[in-house]
Structures are given as structure tokens and as C-alpha cells.
Amino acid sequence: MSQSTLTDLASQIAAGDIHIVDLTHTLDPDFPVIILPPEFGQCARFRMEEISAYDHRGPAWKWHNITLSEHTGTHFDAPSHWISGRDVPNNSVDEIAPEMFVGPVCVIDCSVDAAKDDDFELTPEVIQDWETKHGKIPKGAWVLMRTDWSKKSGAAYLNMREDGPHSPGPTPDGIRFLIDKREIRGFGTETIGTDAGQGSHYTPPYPAHYFLHGAGKYGLQCLANLDQLPPTGAILMAAPLKIRNGTGSPLRVLAMVSGENA
């Protein structure tokens, strides 16, 4: 690789020929977190407390203490998050090589189907249908499931009913196709989890978590602005906080998109 590639990249970003799309929701106490059945431990919402605001507590400075979970807001899932990934090498956020955080991204647009069916499933057939239009998913790709779910807020986001949450996600076969046949880097969604709302009813329960993390792959959840990405050709950057033994982390997810798509 020549140095001019990086020089060209910097000037194209400065000129707006390459566009940076922010795929991150704002951390806010009102943003929903996953709600598990009541017998399980629960994830904390984001909280912010003022330390000082240019006042007697600190006359020339303002700052906050924040509280959150590793899995609050737009966040990254590491292999150690799931029991299937507990013995995967370098399975926590502090151990993952930084090269793994950057890669090409394929966006599978399921937004029309998800608008009609809250429980829309990403199956191998849906993925292969996408590939006939956009080409084969390259090895090492981030694959994102676009549903436009990020445009929902409040109760509609979790979409809780008597029998639990309802939101789209991959079937066990769908996620295994991406892992076994396409050797993806990771899988991301606009919903609260990489799994469907009803994902606890599959075999195994939560198949995206189970198979992704067992194979050393990563998850991204609560993504936004996927409607601003082309189906192929963008580069995703998702670098979690370096938390010792962390199973995941809130993060800023960015995509570089070339001008002809922007």
C-alpha cells in the first residue's frame, strides 16, 4: 500500500467526496435498554450526574460522572458476552486486535418487510436474494440488517407484548449461513439485540449471540442511519472502549461512504 492512498483518503474526506456517516444513537436516559425476563439480572440505562458546572464545585470547568452498562445504547458485543464464546481466544473488548474493528460493510435492506412484520426473519434465502442483486458477501465483512427500527422510540422500540418483545432478527440458519458460508467479521442490527425480539424461542435460544460469539465474531446493536449507507462499498469503523475483561461497550460507530453513494 502506498502512502498516497492515505493522503488521497484524507483529501477526499476534507473535500466531502468521502462522507462520514454516524451510525450511533445519542446516549440519553430515555433510550431503551433490553428487558430480560424478571428472574434475570438487568441492564442499566444511561445516567449522567453533574460534578461541577463552572461553579463552587469547580469554578472554571464543567464535567459529569456517567453510569451505564456495557450493553447500553449503540454498542459492541464481544465473544465473551456469550457462554459459547467463553473460551474463544482474545474474547473481551480489551483483547481484540484493532484491525478487527475496521472492515467493509454489506447492508441488507429488510425495511419494507419489517414494516409489514415486526417479527421479520433474516433467513439464508433473504441473504441469497440480496446477493443476486449486490454480489457475494466478501469474507471479513460487517453485515448489517437494515429494518428502519432506529426510527422508532419509546415503547415501540422494544415493542413489548404479553409474550415478550417483538422485533426482527436472523433465524439460526440465517446467522449460520453468514458465519459458516460467508465468514463474516460481525453482524449488526438497528434493534435492541443482534437477535430477534422473540429470539429466546429459537433452538438454540438467542442464536445470533450463540453462533456469532462461539465463532469469535462480533455484534453491533442499536445502530442508526443505516438508510444512509449503500448496500456495498462503505467501510465500517467500530472500536469499543478498552474495558479490561469487558464483554461489550457503548461506542461511536462510523462508516466511510464514497461520493457516488452519498
Ligand code: 23J
Ligand atoms: C443478555 C441476554 C440476552 C440478550 C442480550 C444480553 C443482548 O441483546 C445484548 O445486549 O447483548 S439478547
Ligand code: MN
Ligand atoms: Mn449487547
